[in-house]
Amino acid sequence: MIKMNNHLILLGTAVLLICVGLSGCNESNNSFKSDEDRIIGTWVISELYEGSTRTVTYIFVPDKTYEVIGTYKEDTESYNGTWKILDYKLVVTIEGRTQTGNYKFSNNDKTLTITDNMSNTTTVLTKQE
Numbered sequence: 001m002i003k004m005n006n007h008l009i010l011l012g013t014a015v016l017l018i019c020v021g022l023s024g025c026n027e028s029n030n031s032f033k034s035d036e037d038r039i040i041g042t043w044v045i046s047e048l049y050e051g052s053t054r055t056v057t058y059i060f061v062p063d064k065t066y067e068v069i070g071t072y073k074e075d076t077e078s079y080n081g082t083w084k085i086l087d088y089k090l091v092v093t094i095e096g097r098t099q100t101g102n103y104k105f106s107n108n109d110k111t112l113t114i115t116d117n118m119s120n121t122t123t124v125l126t127k128q129e
Helices: 002-023 035-039
Strands: 043-050 054-058 066-071 075-086 091-096 095-105 111-116 122-127
Touching: 035 075, 054 091
Parallel strands: none
Antiparallel strands: 043 054, 043 122, 054 066, 066 075, 075 091, 091 095, 095 111, 111 122
C-alpha cells in the first residue's frame, strides 16, 4: 500500500510538471520584446478627407530613424526624422521639431495609439505585415 501511494505521488507530480511546462507554449513572444522592437516596422493610417483617401505611412527603422510618407489624391510628400523611447514616451524629431507622445500597443501589437502631449491629439496606426 505504501509503495502504491509513492508511485501515485510520483506519477501525479510528473503529470503536474508536464502540465505546468506545456501551459506556456501558446503564449505570445511579444511579452519579451522591448517597446523599441515592437515599434520597428511600417505603420499606416488612412482616412477619408474631403472625399478622397489620405494615407500617412510611418516607417520606424532599428537605427532610430523614421520616414513619414503622406499621400493624398495625386500628391506625395516624404519627411525623415529620428525617434526614441524615453521614460515610456515616444519622442520624434522631424525638421528640427521634437514632439513627445504617450503610446500604447494593442491588438497583439498590430495597433499603435499615440497621443501627442502638446496638442492632445490621438493617432491610431495599424502595423503592416
